[in-house]
Amino acid sequence: MILAIAEREIKESIKSRRFLLIFGFLLIIGALSLSSSLISWHSWGIVEEEQKAPLWVLFGQFNYYFTLLGAIFGIALGFDAITKEREGGTLKILLSTPLYKDQIILGKFLGGALTLGVSMLVIALLNLGVLMTLGANVTGSAILRIATYMFFAYLYTLLFLGIGIFFSIISKSSSNALISALVVFLILNLALSTIAPIVAHFYAGDPPKRPQISINPNDKEAMEKYRLEMEKYREEMEKWQKKYFGVFTKIRMFSPEGNLYEISGYVLNPQREKEEGEGIVVYQGSYENQQKPKEYSLTKSLSFVSANIVTLLAYILLIFVAAYIEFMRKELY
Amino acid sequence: MYAIKTENLTKKYGDFVAVNSLNLNVKKGKIFGFLGPNGAGKTTTILMLLGIIKPTSGKAYINDIDVWENPVEVKRITGYLPTEPGLYQTMTARDNLLFFSRLYGIPKNESEERVRELLELVGLEDVAKKKVGEFSTGMKKRLAIAQALINDPEVLFLDEPTSGLDPTGVIEMRNLIRNLKKEGKTIFFSSHILSEVEEVCDTFGIISKGKLLAVGSKEELKRELMKEKVKILVETVEPLPELIVEGTVKRISENKALICTQKDVRKEIFRQLKGFTVLSLSLVEPTLEEVFMNLVYGGENNDSGNR
Structure with a gap:
């Protein structure tokens, strides 16, 4: 019965x-931002011709837009999940059928999550297709990192789906739920x-002069x-930076956008590492010592952002x- | 065994008592008319009987099943038509019914057949594949009835089933309700319009401000009212003399009067009319509307029908 509710929700x-x-906007933004990043990389001229554009450069723009559109996408699928049923009088009917009450809300969650899941899969495949068509560096490991x-x-869109559904339960009307969810966003x-x-x-005060x-x-x-x-x-x-970024990253940890930004920074850049014990992001001086920078496994990259993932x-x-x-x-009806 | 039974069923919202210690019993296969003005507590009662809202206190039973202890069991054997049809506007009539049949766990092959039968029953077979959003109010109501019958319920709750229907629709709905009764279904019919329940119901309950004021058949309710307010019509060939009785005497014409008293005083009147040619000396039975108006509004505005 959860499936019946979920199926209807998806349809x-x-x-x-x-x-x-x-969804259309996200597809277009994905294709355009990736193409534009790739073209810009090649047109910078400072990069050697054989050096392929790294993923974090390619997805930088997309990620920026996604933190905005992805959240709106999640909210759009959830904000009237319950209010619409109540406004249309169908909630009473659903509650009068031999469903356990939680089957209704679980069906709503499942329907929204599957809709978002399939949409994200399509967006991912399109992004991959764009990169391949334009001849970007798409190795097996890159595909795995893009998929991750x-x-x-x-997960980021799922959070905003949840926020939308939450407000659709506690709000009197769909418009109130939408406004509340957008304010939280x-x-x-x-x-x-x-x-x-x-x-x-x-x-931290002013930085030292x-x-x-x-x-x-x-x-x-x-x-x-x-x-x-x-x-x-x-x-x-160094002390000032530790103080400054210590507070900065802690506050950003409360922001889903900050978390996705951090996660994407490590997942899409295998060379990025975290200074142990400090909690401060630093970039290895690969250009200073002129050595090929170290590449971390995906598991290791994820371990650098475990706190963000957990949050x-x-x-x-x-x-x-x-x-x-x-x-x-x-008591809803 | 009663199809519907309540014991001191009460629902409070803060200090507001929506339903106050409701006790009623509805026999199986009967149509129970639940009458009351808007906001009397009719819908709240129905929602408690269906297990949709939790009573503050008291018990409700459908076919001896405790509603709040086994709501799912109760929902399997009940059907519900709300005042405003609860249908998905973007889905077709057929898809709406198929969707709800899934929620009752009806196998797909059976539900296809059931949906076809129900659409035929409510006369919507020709628009089965039309979206509900394009339906008229009457069509939506008919489809909502089909939806309420999808599980072939033993007990059917109809909340203001005729509201929004045109006169033909009202007649069709009444006929449908009568046919459902013939199938042995128990029907709980709520309305604030007396004439709509009067024709089809076997027993009546009158509720106002959350309190059940009276319950019984039409005759029982009338008798109940006549215990306190007796009306006697007297007519003679000759002009009527001055009648001395406890109560009021309203002269309709010079040889006709209506006497309103607390008890039956026909013998007393007959004695006073010795030597007169009495054409009529009879109790005037109140209409159900009078009973309703008297109970709900204390007998005020008896001519107004509904307020």
Whole structure:
């Protein structure tokens, strides 16, 4: 019976104008952003011809748009899941059939999750097709990393589906549910991203100033003094960065968009590593030592963002459990 | 065994008592008319009987099954027609019925046949593949009836089934209800329009402000009212003398009057009319509408029908 509810939900969703509009938009954005990133990479001219565009460069633009559109996609599929049934009088009928109450909400979850899942699969396949057609670096390992990224992007949409469904349960009308879900989306994604650097700056203070000394290279004493000041500056800068980024990343951890951004950064870039124990993202100085940068396995890359993955999953679990409890508790008809 | 039974069924929303200690019994195969003005607690009662909302206190039983302890069992044997048909507008009539039949676990081959029969029963077989959103109010109501019958229920709850129907639709609905009764179904028919229930129901319950004011057959309800308010029509050939009785005497004409009293005083009147040619001295039976109006509004605005 859960399947009957889910099946109807899927049919209803994919026929809706809003689904077709956002899904179509995501497909177009995917194809265009990937093509444009690839063309830009080749047109920069600073890159050797044989060097293929890395995935994180290709997907950078797509990921940026996806954090916005993916969230709206999830909300669009969930915000009227229950209110629409109530407004159309069908909820009373569903509740009068021999269904357990939770079968209705589980069917709604399943229907929305499957609709999003299939949509994300189509988007992933199209993205892959675009990259292959344009001759990008699509090895077996790259495909696995793209699939992993798309999976987390799917989880991201799932979270907003849950937020949409939650508000469709507690709101009196679909329009109220939509507005509430959009407000939460704005707080979680935009407000937290905006607040994070402000709070981090407030906590860490102004960054240390670089020593401004005019020196004569022949004056060994002055040179030594400059070297010592620069060393002190570097130490202070490192401390400041630790403080600043420590707070910044912690706040961003509450933002689903921040989490997806972090996860995608590591999943799509096998060379990216995390400095152990500091919680600060640094890029290895591959250009300094002129050595081929180390590449991490996908499992290792994922381990760098385990906290972000756990946060994202916790968010999803929290919102789905809250929606479930609210649906079961509330007298809806 | 009663098809529907309630014991002190109560529903409160904060301080507001929507249904107050409702006790009623409906025999199997009967049509029960549940009458009351808007907001009296009719729909809340139905939703409690269907296990959709939880009573604050009291019990409800359908075919001896405790509704709140076994709601799914109750839902298997009941059908429900809400005031506003609950149908999916973007789906066809046939798909709507097939969808709901799945929720009752009816096998696909059986449900196809059942849907075809029901569409024929409600006269919608020609528009089976038309989207419900394109239907008229009457068509939607008919389809909603088919939906309520999808599981061949033993007990059927009809909440204002004739609202929004044109006169032909009302007649068709009444005939359909009568035919369902012939099939042995118990029907709980709620309405705020007395004339609609009066014709088809066997017993009646009158509810107002959440309280069941009276229950019984039409005759029982009338008798109940006549215990307290007796009307006697008296007519003579000669002009009527001044009658001295407890109560009020309304003169209709010089030889005709209506006497409203607390008890039957026909013997007393007969004595006073000694020597007169009495054409009529009879109790005037109240109409069900009068009973309804008297119970709900305390006898005010008896001429207004519905308020």
